[in-house]
Amino acid sequence: MLSFIFAFDESEIKMMGYTHSLSAAATWLALVHHGVVPITDHPTIFVTTLACAGAGMLPDIDHRNGTIARSIPPLSGWICAVVQRLSGGHRQGTHSFIGVGIFWALALSSPHYLWWGVPWLSIILVAYAGGLALRTFGAPGGWLGAVAVASFTYYSSQPIEFFPLVIGVGSSVHILGDALTRRGVNLLWPLTIKAPISSIFWKKSGNMALPILGASGSRREQFLAVALMLYIVWVFISLSGFFEW
Ligand SMILES: [Zn+2]
Numbered sequence: 001m002l003s004f005i006f007a008f009d010e011s012e013i014k015m016m017g018y019t020h021s022l023s024a025a026a027t028w029l030a031l032v033h034h035g036v037v038p039i040t041d042h043p044t045i046f047v048t049t050l051a052c053a054g055a056g057m058l059p060d061i062d063h064r065n066g067t068i069a070r071s072i073p074p075l076s077g078w079i080c081a082v083v084q085r086l087s088g089g090h091r092q093g094t095h096s097f098i099g100v101g102i103f104w105a106l107a108l109s110s111p112h113y114l115w116w117g118v119p120w121l122s123i124i125l126v127a128y129a130g131g132l133a134l135r136t137f138g139a140p141g142g143w144l145g146a147v148a149v150a151s152f153t154y155y156s157s158q159p160i161e162f163f164p165l166v167i168g169v170g171s172s173v174h175i176l177g178d179a180l181t182r183r184g185v186n187l188l189w190p191l192t193i194k195a196p197i198s199s200i201f202w203k204k205s206g207n208m209a210l211p212i213l214g215a216s217g218s219r220r221e222q223f224l225a226v227a228l229m230l231y232i233v234w235v236f237i238s239l240s241g242f243f244e245w
Contacts, residue, residue, distance in 0.1 A: 016177075016216045017057055017067050021136050022228040023177055024056025024170035025049050029235045031169065037162060042239060044158045047149055048166050049232075051126045054133035055170025058103065059094040059178075062087045071132060072143075088189060091207070095175050096189035107168035111160045118154070122164045126153045129166060181216050184209025 028049050031037045039045055060066045062084045069080035087093025094102075110121040131146025139145060153163050178185045182200065184207035186192060192206035202208050213221045 016181075016221075017060075017136055019221055019225045019228070020056040020060075020174045020177055021053040021133055022056075022225055022232065024166075024173045025053040025133075026228045026231050027173045028052035028166060028169055029232060033235060037165060039158060039162055041158065043152070044156055044162070045239065046236075047130065047152050047156075048126075048163060050133050051129040051149060051163070052166035052170045054129035054131065054136070055166045056174050056177075057132060057136065058129070058167065058171045059099060059174045060090075062092065062094040063090050067136065068132070071135065088186075091178060091183065091185045092189045095178055095185040096187050098189060100172055100175060103171035104168040107164045107166075110164045110167075119160050122160055123150050123153050125167050126150070126163045129170065177213075179208065180210055180213045181218075181221075182209060182211040182214060183207060183216065184211070 028037070029045075032039050032045055032048075037048075039048065057067060061068050061080055063069060064077065064081045064084050066080065069077045083094065084090065087099070093099055106121075106125065110125055111119045113119065113121040127146045127150035130149030131143050134145040135142065153160070156163075175185060175187075179187070184203065186206050187208055188206070194204050194206050195202040198204040200209065200211050213224065
């Protein structure tokens, strides 16, 4: 499982995909641990963490050759191409304050979209995110996993409102992660305020960054990925009641 972290010949996008998923999952678990998201039953914690890992890749729906574009061809490729065009290109609209607002609006409003009493939008969002995470980590079963996540979400005794929160959390963590890389993001989209003097924090392209991770796929990012994975494993072991924390 660790092989991907040390696979230096991986493409930049793929490497970032793993880190985005791990950081989203770790953030979700931290929120659950501290009671911000009041989920207590273990299966729901597991499923929502998985879905949050997938949601951690959602802002890259603006990339017509990325993981999301290849997820359910040809439909996903068409959607990504449209989003890429509407959002001004990669790391623009979907990686901005407006993008964060849209992801959160989707997360918070989806439980209210009902069809015969079924919160279909929440179920689709959570199931897609869960399936995306399973594909990212190379789990067997493909999209069958997404069907399992969908039925779990539908039949869970936990309030449906908790589930789509993963969309808001995962996408926000993604944008923060990209902002920590050298390329940065255009947080103010659709405004593009070009830096009068280009620096690592504010570029002529208008992108802003706090590049403590360096370039995408850097050693620092790989270190972070390992640390996040250890944290996730530690929390799951703790939750199993193996030791007190
Ligand atoms: Zn991104």
